[in-house]
Amino acid sequence: MKRAAPAIALLLAWALPAQAQELRAQLSPRDFTTLAAEIGAKVERIGMREGERFRKGDILVAFDCSIQRAQLAEARAALSAAEKTVAVNARLLELQTIGKLENDVALAERDKARARDVAAGTVVGKCAIPAPFEGRVVEQKVRSQQFVQPGQALLDVLDDSMLELDFVVPSKWLVWLKPGHGFQVAIDETAKTYPVKLTRVGARIDPVSQSVKVTGTIGGHFPELSAGMSGKVLLAPPAGP
16 A cells, blocks of 8 residues: 555646646847848947947947948939939020930939938948847847958847747637736746736747647746746636536
8 A cells, every 4th residue: 555655646746747847947138139230341330339228229239431422422412413404404405405315314313322322321321220129138239449340230229128938838828818817937046036927929839748839928028037037827728627
């Protein structure tokens, strides 16, 4: 009879997995991205360092664009000259001192100069990289005075104004666990609990583990929380009848 005790304990543990299991979760930022260079140029200034906060629109990286600005000035001068030629030719065409073909050629040259002006202005617009959202710098990948190539990664940034909680639950919980459901999470690093509201349910159930990923949002502003922290989800299925 004594040997049956471990078997009974194992059976009870198997019968209560949903209530007894510990749900681990990790905080993640709502938005995060890697900012990259769109032009080849020398880094003139890094606006924010690792860990520093920034506001949307703050200049995070500025490039030395002396050549690009000179090319823009040249394009604008050429456009100004082309527009003056068109204006003069329009008057001469009225006086029938030039032919229509000559006037059309001047119009085409003006359009080409205008296109060069727009292209040069677009390049100069890439000489500074503004923050796409409010947040913090995660990692600085380049240094001031370093020459970078188009597409080269510069900064990893994230928006931690609204932190999300990702974790996995048994798929059978979807009968009662719906977006909007409120619960709490105990974060290890702070030893505190925080309110959470479920926002999303994964689109696919894992057929092996019969589980699904869900996401909740921390309710309120808690400066002590950071992306990457983890903890225990205080959530259990409702008691049966």
